Amino acid sequence: MTEIMIVGINHKTAPVELREKLSFTESQLTRSLEYCKQSTGINEAVILTTCNRTEIYVAGFDVSVCQDLVMEMLAEIKQIDIKAVKPNLYLLTQEKAVDHLFSVTAGLDSMILGETQILGQVKDAYAKANEANAVGTIFHSLFRQAVTAAKRVQTETAINQNAASVSYAAVELAKKIFGRLTDRTALILGAGKMSELTLRHLYDQGVKKVIVVNRTKARADQLAACFGGVSEYYEKRRDCLIQSDIVISSTGAPHFVLEKDEMASVMRARRGKPIFLIDIAVPRDIDPLVNDLENVYLYDIDDLQAAVASNMKDREQEAVKAKLIISQEITEFQMWFKTQEVVPLITALRRKAESIRTTELEQSLKRLGNLSDKEKKHVDNLTRAIVNRILREPVLRIKEFALEDKSDIYVASLCQLFDLDEGLNGNGQPNWQEEEKTEANVEGGRV
Amino acid sequence: MNNVGLAFYILSLCFYFSAAVIFLIDLTASEKQLLPIARILLIIGFITLTLLMIGRSVVYRYIPLYTFHETLLFFAWVATIVLLVLERAYHFRAIYYFATPLLFGFLFFAFFFTPASVDLWPELRSIWLFAHILTVIVAYGTFAVAFVVSGMYLLVDNHLKKKNFSSLISKLPSLDILDYYNYKLVSVGFFLLTISIFLGAMWAQHVWGALWRWEHKEIWSGITWIIYAAYLHTRLMSGWQGRKVAMLNTLGFATVLFNYVIVRFFLTGGLHQFY
Numbered sequence: 001m002t003e004i005m006i007v008g009i010n011h012k013t014a015p016v017e018l019r020e021k022l023s024f025t026e027s028q029l030t031r032s033l034e035y036c037k038q039s040t041g042i043n044e045a046v047i048l049t050t051c052n053r054t055e056i057y058v059a060g061f062d063v064s065v066c067q068d069l070v071m072e073m074l075a076e077i078k079q080i081d082i083k084a085v086k087p088n089l090y091l092l093t094q095e096k097a098v099d100h101l102f103s104v105t106a107g108l109d110s111m112i113l114g115e116t117q118i119l120g121q122v123k124d125a126y127a128k129a130n131e132a133n134a135v136g137t138i139f140h141s142l143f144r145q146a147v148t149a150a151k152r153v154q155t156e157t158a159i160n161q162n163a164a165s166v167s168y169a170a171v172e173l174a175k176k177i178f179g180r181l182t183d184r185t186a187l188i189l190g191a192g193k194m195s196e197l198t199l200r201h202l203y204d205q206g207v208k209k210v211i212v213v214n215r216t217k218a219r220a221d222q223l224a225a226c227f228g229g230v231s232e233y234y235e236k237r238r239d240c241l242i243q244s245d246i247v248i249s250s251t252g253a254p255h256f257v258l259e260k261d262e263m264a265s266v267m268r269a270r271r272g273k274p275i276f277l278i279d280i281a282v283p284r285d286i287d288p289l290v291n292d293l294e295n296v297y298l299y300d301i302d303d304l305q306a307a308v309a310s311n312m313k314d315r316e317q318e319a320v321k322a323k324l325i326i327s328q329e330i331t332e333f334q335m336w337f338k339t340q341e342v343v344p345l346i347t348a349l350r351r352k353a354e355s356i357r358t359t360e361l362e363q364s365l366k367r368l369g370n371l372s373d374k375e376k377k378h379v380d381n382l383t384r385a386i387v388n389r390i391l392r393e394p395v396l397r398i399k400e401f402a403l404e405d406k407s408d409i410y411v412a413s414l415c416q417l418f419d420l421d422e423g424l425n426g427n428g429q430p431n432w433q434e435e436e437k438t439e440a441n442v443e444g445g446r447v
Numbered sequence: 448m449n450n451v452g453l454a455f456y457i458l459s460l461c462f463y464f465s466a467a468v469i470f471l472i473d474l475t476a477s478e479k480q481l482l483p484i485a486r487i488l489l490i491i492g493f494i495t496l497t498l499l500m501i502g503r504s505v506v507y508r509y510i511p512l513y514t515f516h517e518t519l520l521f522f523a524w525v526a527t528i529v530l531l532v533l534e535r536a537y538h539f540r541a542i543y544y545f546a547t548p549l550l551f552g553f554l555f556f557a558f559f560f561t562p563a564s565v566d567l568w569p570e571l572r573s574i575w576l577f578a579h580i581l582t583v584i585v586a587y588g589t590f591a592v593a594f595v596v597s598g599m600y601l602l603v604d605n606h607l608k609k610k611n612f613s614s615l616i617s618k619l620p621s622l623d624i625l626d627y628y629n630y631k632l633v634s635v636g637f638f639l640l641t642i643s644i645f646l647g648a649m650w651a652q653h654v655w656g657a658l659w660r661w662e663h664k665e666i667w668s669g670i671t672w673i674i675y676a677a678y679l680h681t682r683l684m685s686g687w688q689g690r691k692v693a694m695l696n697t698l699g700f701a702t703v704l705f706n707y708v709i710v711r712f713f714l715t716g717g718l719h720q721f722y
Contacts, residue, residue, distance in 0.1 A: 158617075161617065162617065176603065176616065176621050176622070177607065177621060177622050178621060179622075179623040271685050272688065272689060273688065274622060274688060294689050294690055295688065295690075297607050306610065306612065307610070307612050310612040310613075311612070314614055
């Protein structure tokens, strides 16, 4: 019986220095997949490698053999002393491995709960393994189901709806005020790293015009050039405030650079048009009282962090729903997986019946002598129908028993009753694995 | 007709009520599948209401816009069309959450007024009068939706100012969009209100020989007109947006309600005694 296993390392079990050691380059990935294919004992393999995790998914008949093989592969390809990293590795098998893949794909195991980048990375890992012909029936089905589950989580829950970082939170608030940002003007007061990051997000959302105001004009010019904007002298900041809709302030000033009175006069000059002030400076640049003015929305770094914290809480609530969806999809996969255990048996049973049928048919046809082609065909169909009819119920039952985890005893008795041992060991699993591989390749494109 | 009419009325009440409840559940919980269900219920309620009004016009042989009961039904009917148009054509879904309960309120309010028909005097059968009532109710329906949009604006504004990050506002549109719809709706309502006042004056001139008689209804219509004119003026001339204009719009709708209900029952008399 095939078992599924993961050997992995992630941000929860290892610091970045260790994770780096186990992350795969493109060529190492190809070599590793080749290694897995060559080793007897590993039937299927997928390697997922991102900056937060490296996970090797393997299917084989014996977990401990698979584990040793994977360790050997890691030692050989990554050129590391495996004993040193072993305490940071996790080994998951069967149901646990399946559960793990599903929650990884849906972003529930990610550093930022519910992020969707991982879905693309899982798809990618699967595609690469498929290209290398390292994927068979089981992983084909497993990964397809995991991707389906993750997509359902994305569409049916709000897990990825809210911003998970301060700069994204600022962008979302801007959108809540202005709708689309395409005809808005952004003003940067003080060109720091953080303001640049926030500006980049705003720029990606299509902000029309960027104005940069800095005490040192050279730095302002430089930043403005990056975003096709204009730079202005610090003294002209009042005019800039009048023109702008979104202001990111992060000067190094030790006192407020924008007080309520000044802002009130700016608002009059703006004829009350709404303005979004983002104060990410510490100490703060903008007097908090400015927020009391109508149509002025002032957020400081603490407010934005509170927004992110509240979003993360929402994500945790949504994660509960996500788990429910995932467990439905896991059940579906497990049902399929369990019936796979009896597929070789069914194949053997069918093959046996078919061989009996053909031998008997040949003998009878010889004895019957000159039958017309039509008559021969009729007899052939008749025998086929009888065999199929007889086997129909047992095959259905075997599948049902497989679902109820009772297959072992029935497999054993069926083998005894029909003398199937030879068929099972001789042509069973390796054979279907080969057959199904081509199917997996064809369907791989659809995932 | 009475029993059948009553049945249709109760049916549409039930549909509007369940739609309103499901919309509110959808707003507070994040079950994404609920909105289509509530919308279908609303549409069924709307169809029932339409059948009810058609039935009344067939049986009583006049367009049912003459009793208070009838105008309330028509009012809810018009506002439903505004909602459906806003959602279908402009994807303004959030309007359902807040407007449907209000519409149910108006429909339910009609319960307290007799659904009996009126005998129309010959003067009342004038096309001028009919057009006068029709336009004013359509204007009121539009103002009602605009009022809801203003309420949503104030809600979002308040959340943003207070830095309250409840998941509620993630379901509401941006301030910019709310302001835009508010402006459009008030513009349409104001246009219709102006036409209605003009038509009413023409009818009064035609029947009683005076354009304007300083009746309560007329005075309050004038006040409503001035408030909405002030709204549009500030919006156009000074580019105002925000809390103050939203409040002005709320005030405008308050005078609409006052004129429609209070003046009707407590300051009646003169030519507007029916309305």
